[in-house]
Amino acid sequence: MKRVFVNGYGSIGSRIAQFLADDKDIEVVGVGKYSPDDKVADAISRGFKVYVPKNKMDNFKNFRVAGSIEDAISNCDLVIDASPGGVGYTNKKTLYEPANARAIFQGGEKITGEKSVAQFIFNSRVNYEKAFDKQFIMQGSCNVTGMGRIIQPLKEKYGKRIKRLDATLLRRWADLEDSKTEIKDSIEWTRKPHHDDDVKSYMGADTPLFIRVFKVPTRQMHVHLMDIRFDGPAPSVSEITDLYKNEYGVATLYGVKGTKDIRDYAESIKFSFKDTNMIHIHADLTEVQDDVVKITYSDDQTGIVVPENHLLMQAMLFKRPRDDAFRHTEELFHMEEKKRALENHFRN
Ligand SMILES: NC(=O)c1ccc[n+]([C@@H]2O[C@H](COP(=O)([O-])OP(=O)(O)OC[C@H]3O[C@@H](n4cnc5c(N)ncnc54)[C@H](OP(=O)(O)O)[C@@H]3O)[C@@H](O)[C@H]2O)c1
Secondary structure: OEEEEEEOOOHHHHHHHHHHOOOOOEEEEEEEOOOOOHHHHHHHHOOOOEEEOHHHHHHHOOOOOOEEHHHHHHOOOEEEEOOOOOHHHHHHHHHHOOOOOOEEEOOOOEOOOOOEOOOOEEOOOOOHHHHOOOOEEEEOOHHHHHHHHHHHHHHHHHHHHEEEEEEEEEEEOOOOOOOOOOOOOOOEEOOOOOHHHHHHHHHOOOOOEEEEEEEEOOOOOEEEEEEEEEOOOOOOHHHHHHHOOOOOOEEEEOOOOOHHHHHHHHHHOOOHHHOOOOEEEEHHHOEEEOOEEEEEEEEOOOOOHHHHHHHHHHHHHHOOOHHHHHHHHHHHHOHHHHHHHHHHHOOO
């Protein structure tokens, strides 16, 4: 039995903690909270011990907290850091390195420059085994994870026949449960997005990938438009559809009108947190024009990285063979079942 502490209990941390609680190989030491709000009571009511910063103990006197964040870190085999983007770096310096703890960071952090948390971005489709002995690893962000699931099968099948991958990412403005963020009536663009370098860090620097990023006023999901240019005639639509048939965490859907259709369906059949945990290729939008294949897929921002964290945790803590790790993740997340349900529902 290994002991895991989840530092941060927001959109990502609360999901990770909830799934880990059902993992018989793991004892969840507890979760880290920084604000004395309703989510403290929520965590306690779900059976989690709550740890808070030593210097903020007084703010939490109305709650039954279990101890300090420092106590939790010294008492675990792995920290899963789920703090707001950039804060993971501070935690690494002030908490994890002094305690010689191992940690997983989330996709809002950096892997280059002064404030890098790790040298390595994890993607279970690409580099599972390379995670075994590292102290610090960053799980790619939701967009970065989704792009790996699309590009790796293409790369394996077509290799150097792919001349360019041009992706336009339409990012959701805020998450469904994020009531603090107001959604502006605007489309905003991101200058120098991190996604390009992040994907290339694990797919190879020579990946001919070019990305543009826009933030759009929705809470539902991200959508990526990817154009794949081949050296010579492009494969057929059916060849591309077949490529993703058996891909873990990729559903191929028809007749979806928009991202909310998928979320509503996920809610109606009671997927945990209304998440599908995957990407959805909108197959009736796939087009081939001469040497270019155009793919459109949506990416479940909050859900997709949660099973990835679970796979990464197994690599770091147990060095479990990849297939065994996927089997174990499947027992908790039921991704194959969700994929079948989605594909049956959105057939045309
Ligand atoms: N949301 C997504 O769709 C998504 C998808 C993929 C990756 N990510 C990445 O996952 C990370 C977390 O995002 P999120 O959406 O879960 O954020 P979030 O909902 O804002 O939650 C952040 C949590 O971190 C806690 N926190 C505050 N200061 C902290 C500290 N010093 N150390 C540890 N935790 C601290 C907050 O606690 P209090 O509330 O108690 O202050 C809150 O529970 C980010 O790197 C983000 O880029 C997010």
